[in-house]
Amino acid sequence: MTLLTRAEVLNDLRRIFFEDAASDRKVAKAGEVHHWKTGDFTKNKEGQWVPVAGGKKSAAKDTKPAAGPAKAAGGEIGKMVAKAQKDVAAMFPPAPKEPKADAGAAPAAPPAAPPAPPPAAAAAPAEKPPEKKAKEKSKFFEPDPTVDENGDGVADSARVGVPGMEAPPPGGVPRLPNLNERERAIESKFADAYEHNADGMADEFLKVAAKDNYVFETDAAKALMPEWTRPDLPEDGKDPKTGFTILHPERAEARASLNTAMHGTANAIAKKAFLKRLDEIKDMPEEKRKILVTSGGVAGGKGSALKAKPELKSSVSATWDAAGEANATENPWVLEECEKRGIRATFLFVAADPKATWPGAVKRAKGIGRMVDAKVFADSYGHGGKNFKAFHDKNKGKADFVFASSADGKATITPEMDPAALEIDADELYKHASAYMEEQKKDLPPHIYAGGTAGRRIWGEPS
Amino acid sequence: MMKTEAKAAKADPAEKKEIEKLFKQGLEAALKDPEKFWDEENKRTAKTPVSKFLATLPMVHKKGKGKGKGKQESLVSELNALLDSVKDD
Numbered sequence: 261m262t263l264l265t266r267a268e269v270l271n272d273l274r275r276i277f278f279e280d281a282a283s284d285r286k287v288a289k290a291g292e293v294h295h296w297k298t299g300d301f302t303k304n305k306e307g308q309w310v311p312v313a314g315g316k317k318s319a320a321k322d323t324k325p326a327a328g329p330a331k332a333a334g335g336e337i338g339k340m341v342a343k344a345q346k347d348v349a350a351m352f353p354p355a356p357k358e359p360k361a362d363a364g365a366a367p368a369a370p371p372a373a374p375p376a377p378p379p380a381a382a383a384a385p386a387e388k389p390p391e392k393k394a395k396e397k398s399k400f401f402e403p404d405p406t407v408d409e410n411g412d413g414v415a416d417s418a419r420v421g422v423p424g425m426e427a428p429p430p431g432g433v434p435r436l437p438n439l440n441e442r443e444r445a446i447e448s449k450f451a452d453a454y455e456h457n458a459d460g461m462a463d464e465f466l467k468v469a470a471k472d473n474y475v476f477e478t479d480a481a482k483a484l485m486p487e488w489t490r491p492d493l494p495e496d497g498k499d500p501k502t503g504f505t506i507l508h509p510e511r512a513e514a515r516a517s518l519n520t521a522m523h524g525t526a527n528a529i530a531k532k533a534f535l536k537r538l539d540e541i542k543d544m545p546e547e548k549r550k551i552l553v554t555s556g557g558v559a560g561g562k563g564s565a566l567k568a569k570p571e572l573k574s575s576v577s578a579t580w581d582a583a584g585e586a587n588a589t590e591n592p593w594v595l596e597e598c599e600k601r602g603i604r605a606t607f608l609f610v611a612a613d614p615k616a617t618w619p620g621a622v623k624r625a626k627g628i629g630r631m632v633d634a635k636v637f638a639d640s641y642g643h644g645g646k647n648f649k650a651f652h653d654k655n656k657g658k659a660d661f662v663f664a665s666s667a668d669g670k671a672t673i674t675p676e677m678d679p680a681a682l683e684i685d686a687d688e689l690y691k692h693a694s695a696y697m698e699e700q701k702k703d704l705p706p707h708i709y710a711g712g713t714a715g716r717r718i719w720g721e722p723s
Numbered sequence: 724m725m726k727t728e729a730k731a732a733k734a735d736p737a738e739k740k741e742i743e744k745l746f747k748q749g750l751e752a753a754l755k756d757p758e759k760f761w762d763e764e765n766k767r768t769a770k771t772p773v774s775k776f777l778a779t780l781p782m783v784h785k786k787g788k789g790k791g792k793g794k795q796e797s798l799v800s801e802l803n804a805l806l807d808s809v810k811d812d
Contacts, residue, residue: 445783457776464774472767479764483771487783491773496765504758505765513785550734552742564760565749572745604732606739608746620757627761660734662743664750671750673743 401434401524402719405587405643405686412592413650415643419719420523420636421478424589425596427531429458433524438718443521450485450525462532469533473573475566476534477581479630481526487514488522507629515629516711520636520718523585531590534580535597541577542601549603551578553594555648556610557641558584558632559621561666565610576606584640585632588647595651595659606660609648611678613667614641618693622700625708634693635715642686649677690715691722 403417410416410425417423422434433451436443454461465481472480482488490511497506507515541549552572554562563581566573573579580594591607598605618637625631652661664671665678697704697712704712716722734742753760 442783442785449777449780449783453774453776453780461774461776464772464776468771471770480767480771483768484774485777486773489768489771489773492782496769502758504762505769507765517785561750561753561757564753564757565746567749567760567763568752569745569749572742572749575742575745599732604734606734606742608742610750624757624761627758628764630764658732660739660742662739662746664743664746666750666754669754671747671754673747 399435400437402437405589405639413654414592414647415587415589418585418587418589418636418643419639420520420585421527421583422524422531424586424591425593427535427593428528429455433528436521436524436718439521440717443518443714446485446487446518447521447524449487450522451528454525454529458528458532461529462536465529465533466536469537469578473570474537474578475573475581476530476537476578477563478523478527478530478583478586481529481533482515482519482522482630484526484529485522487518490514504627507627512629512705513707516625516631516705516707517714519630519711520633520714523583527583527586531593534578537578538597538601538603541603544577546602548577549601550576551580551594551598551603551605552576553580553582553591553605553607554610555582555586555588555591555607555644556584557612557614557617557644558637559617559624560584560610560612561617561671562608562610565664565671577603584644585636587639587643588645588651591648591651592655595655599658604659606662607648607652608662608664609645609652609677611645611663611665611667611674611681612641613680614638614684614689615692616669618696622696622704622708622712625711626705631708631711633715633718634697634712635690635719638686638690638693641681641684642689645677645681645684649682652677687723694722 401417403419403423405415405418407417408415414424416425420436422428422431432455435447435451439447461484464484465476468480468483469476486492490508493508493510496508496511498504499506538551541551552575554566556562562584566579566581580590582588582590588609595605595607597603614637618634621632621637663674663677665674666672667678667680694713694716697709701709
């Protein structure tokens with residue numbers, strides 16, 4: 261019997277642990293297919309995940325093992341174990357299964373059981389479907405922010421967030437198109453976790469909101485994600501002159517880069533938690549059954565106004581502090597949920613000059629990290645005012661409305677909506693906001709520029 | 724009946740006036756010193772506990788970011804060093 265030398269043992273160890281695993285990269289290659297809850301996605305040459313047409317996956321390049329034991333868990337060691345299990349499984353092949361009636365496409369390897377696509381799609385070849393068909397089958401959320409299918413005068417959905425009248429579940433969190441790999445990973449992690457633990461996460465956020473007089477704000481729900489708060493990093497600094505926080509650069513980078521990708525799930529959590537609070541309020545005495553709702557464009561000052569006057573939020577049992585990005589599409593939902601529970605709602609709207617607030621939004625990002633994309637910013641003014649006006653006109657007898665304006669840099673309460681808020685063209689404003697990003701690019705941290713212009717990749721360049 | 728319901732849905736005029744007053748004051752303060760109120764978001768976020776449902780999942784890191792050598796690279800280096808040390812065995 262020959263004993264191995266130490267060198268041979270070490271060489272074997274290196275081969276077993278590292279070289280065998282070297283081909284298994286964590287970063288997916290172009291053409292690979294990945295299974296998310298919402299379907300199968302393949303990575304294109306630009307590094308973006310695009311849906312596999314018809315939900316059908318390309319078995320040849322599938323990242324999941326086609327047969328044998330489940331996916332390897334626990335890194336390299338886990339992969340080794342999985343490989344060994346697979347080898348053992350190969351030595352003892354299972355009894356042949358009865359072929360399925362429609363399993364014509366599958367050769368030896370059984371599919372990894374994605375939800376069954378429609379029969380027509382299942383029969384189609386997986387390689388290269390026609391472009392048009394791929395678009396039709398897209399599972400991404402790409403609403404027209406002006407469409408009002410239910411005819412209530414208010415658009416049904418904004419580009420980001422969940423549809424105005426919905427608080428999923430039921431239904432899943434919408435997934436945005438054209439995200440880059442990191443954004444998609446973040447979006448999927450947040451959304452998948454919420455879809456599996458909706459009540460639990462809404463309860464967690466309800467506790468967060470309770471500490472702030474039950475103010476429900478979509479952006480606040482993003483803090484449930486460790487990638488947003490980054491508890492692994494050292495604490496933030498403090499500006500000795502102003503006393504304001506100086507964010508750790510990696511925290512700042514994450515909040516600017518990931519804001520858009522996280523918005524949908526954060527919105528779903530905030531809405532679900534808000535409903536839980538409304539359920540609590542419905543059993544309160546009548547004088548406590550009242551809430552506030554704010555609307556207005558991004559960085560228009562509504563949230564800051566609430567913070568500046570805490571008496572406002574403490575005068576009611578809850579506040580829905582809508583994100584400007586929602587384009588005031590949630591108001592019919594809020595009113596409907598309040599009516600069901602006998603709760604009074606007061607809707608506040610702030611009109612502002614977006615050409616003044618966009619530089620403010622960019623400046624704000626330098627302080628808080630969170631950066632709103634120029635496209636959704638433009639929508640918030642171009643569509644938000646019109647949506648709110650239609651909502652007011654239809655429901656002025658059912659709720660209270662307060663109109664404010666900060667358009668000329670001065671706060672005023674107006675009897676009606678500032679007419680200028682209805683004149684804003686979303687496309688023109690997008691062009692303006694996008695051009696501003698170019699002007700400022702050389703002076704901006706790259707992550708703020710990236711966060712403010714992500715919409716070009718997601719929804720397209722200004723026309 | 725409908726009238727009663729509609730009336731109950733509206734605030735007392737004095738209450739509405741109070742909301743208007745407070746909101747105007749809040750907006751004035753926000754316009755005067757926006758940084759002060761932006762910073763409150765930082766403070767609030769710093770106090771918010773991470774979801775227990777998300778805390779157990781692996782963190783998604785920025786592509787290409789690494790704190791020096793990864794675990795695997797370090798182990799390879801260690802093995803190489805050991806191999807060098809036993810070349811003559």
